Amino acid sequence: MSRRLLALYRLVLRLYPRGFRQQYGEPMFQTLTDMLDDQPSTTARAGVWLRVLFDLQSTVIRQQLQHTGETIMRTTNKVLIAGVCLTVAVIGVLLLPVLRSIGTTWTDFAGFARVLGLLAFLITAIIVPICLAVVALCVPQSTLAKRFAKR
């Protein structure tokens, strides 16, 4: 039974990103084997498997997210990121007259809600993309990738 579960664990290790698996897959498997060998009873071994189950679901997701982030930061051209962000900002600016034509007044709640909506639009469609474009252009790509990898 335990041998089958260990074989299954080896298979599940494939869910980790390849780099992580190649570097730490074998030590992880050996660590689990050591953990199981050290347990005095079947119940204790079941406890280890339960812990491993929780361990897998949290760390696989974390490693995959980190890997995806690192890949994006490493492979995507920062000029392309800045270009996309600036395009979004330009579209936002072009849409502004359309939004203004809807009209904004402080006289009633609907008017107040429209002002809030306009502010939200300004922030998400114009200010944030411009900031992201500036960050993408000013910060060296290696720094971005390193910062992401530290998380």
Next chain:
Amino acid sequence: MKRQQNQLPQVAFTILLALSLKPRHGYEIIKQVAEDSQGKITLGPGALYTSIKQLSAQGLIVEDSDVQDDRRRYYKLTNKGLRALNEELEYYRMALQLAYERRVILSEAAHV
């Protein structure tokens, strides 16, 4: 009280503490961490090697190639890792002292 910006996460701190005595392999680290934290921190292989990856990337630990074991990989502290651990311990020592001074923690003598 001045604190380093490169604050160690709790798990990373306990791993460094476990490696402060001697190089250890994965399961030895897990056992030592559980013992040092009085069972409060129980690591699985995934969590352990996620932290080991980060600590290695930061240059705080390295693989110890001197230990002869074909099946297991041993890790040891680097000088940088030892410095980081000492800084963290110094912070905790000062925090504890401050807590006693402010009577946040009552000493055993006060209980008698």
